[in-house]
Amino acid sequence: MDIERIGGGAKGRSSGTAYGGLVWAVAVDPKSSPSMVDQTRGALARIDEILAKAGTNKSRILNATVYVSVMDKKDEMDVAWVEWAGDDPKGWAQRACVGTKLAPGHLVEIVVIAARET
Numbered sequence: 001m002d003i004e005r006i007g008g009g010a011k012g013r014s015s016g017t018a019y020g021g022l023v024w025a026v027a028v029d030p031k032s033s034p035s036m037v038d039q040t041r042g043a044l045a046r047i048d049e050i051l052a053k054a055g056t057n058k059s060r061i062l063n064a065t066v067y068v069s070v071m072d073k074k075d076e077m078d079v080a081w082v083e084w085a086g087d088d089p090k091g092w093a094q095r096a097c098v099g100t101k102l103a104p105g106h107l108v109e110i111v112v113i114a115a116r117e118t
Helices: 034-054 071-085
Strands: 006-007 012-019 022-028 061-069 094-100 108-115
Touching: 012 034, 022 034, 034 061, 034 071, 034 108, 061 071, 071 094
Parallel strands: 061 094
Antiparallel strands: 006 012, 012 022, 022 108, 061 108
């Protein structure tokens, strides 16, 4: 079984990887908006794109880890997350949020693992 890789914007790294029935994806806001809400929206939109390229979607996310550089702004990140996740609990991912230092200009980075239809 081959490993599928979805290119990203940085040399030496993939934005997504698929193997068998699983997909791994990582994203930041490509525009690096100064707003936590907007950066989260941008990163989630990018996650949607990566998952689609790998043949799946956000309703099949098993696990998500959200890294935020300013924990005092976690509530702002949650606004965008809840908006994106929707109202149906059957589609909600298991999620953790971790405070950490990120690359300059980035307030949020999101990593997900999703199932593909097999």
